[in-house]
Amino acid sequence: KQEVTQIPAALSVPEGENLVLNCSFTDSAIYNLQWFRQDPGKGLTSLLLIQSSQREQTSGRLNASLDKSSGRSTLYIAASQPGDSATYLCAVPSGSARQLTFGSGTQLTVLP
Amino acid sequence: NAGVTQTPKFQVLKTGQSMTLQCAQDMNHEYMSWYRQDPGMGLRLIHYSVGAGITDQGEVPNGYNVSRSTTEDFPLRLLSAAPSQTSVYFCASRMRRVSTDTQYFGPGTRLTVL
Numbered sequence: 663k664q665e666v667t668q669i670p671a672a673l674s675v676p677e678g679e680n681l682v683l684n685c686s687f688t689d690s691a692i693y694n695l696q697w698f699r700q701d702p703g704k705g706l707t708s709l710l711l712i713q714s715s716q717r718e719q720t721s722g723r724l725n726a727s728l729d730k731s732s733g734r735s736t737l738y739i740a741a742s743q744p745g746d747s748a749t750y751l752c753a754v755p756s757g758s759a760r761q762l763t764f765g766s767g768t769q770l771t772v773l774p
Numbered sequence: 775n776a777g778v779t780q781t782p783k784f785q786v787l788k789t790g791q792s793m794t795l796q797c798a799q800d801m802n803h804e805y806m807s808w809y810r811q812d813p814g815m816g817l818r819l820i821h822y823s824v825g826a827g828i829t830d831q832g833e834v835p836n837g838y839n840v841s842r843s844t845t846e847d848f849p850l851r852l853l854s855a856a857p858s859q860t861s862v863y864f865c866a867s868r869m870r871r872v873s874t875d876t877q878y879f880g881p882g883t884r885l886t887v888l
Binding site: 694696698703704705706707708711713751753760761762764765766767 | 832878
């Protein structure tokens, strides 16, 4: 059974810092890995999707990498801003791709 | 596009009541699913559909029914609400190509069962 782990569970940084969020998964036979953002009381917003054949994806200040062989992905946020404060979730398709298996998330706080 | 929409946003039920959570998408996505999010449990799949007329169970289907009569709509029915069904419910959709297609989520329905 696929298991997804995110470390750390919470992170607090001053504005302007570059930071890395970690995601690990136990079964490397994945189709893709997706990073989401969830604001308090809101739904999930997709940030980046990395296909299994890709090593990284970039969107603005966000860069996600994928290392299937080691079962790891990282989300790099450059020049963090208070508006980046949210919970960040990674997820991989599992169960014959019928569902996403989510990590428990990293709650990020960027202090002004 | 409105994306994935859900109604209602909030709902309070008494034990034993039934209700339907509505979900609609306007992106012509074939694949739709329902998740529930609980503290300490993360997001868990309830039911999913790969197209109109086709539904199947996910990880936690007991107490819920679904149907998919059109591509756009995927309602979730609670047959007889129980306090254990207090949760936040999310509907999601994507195209059928799992390797490349982003999953989109609705804003959620926050359900409390007393």
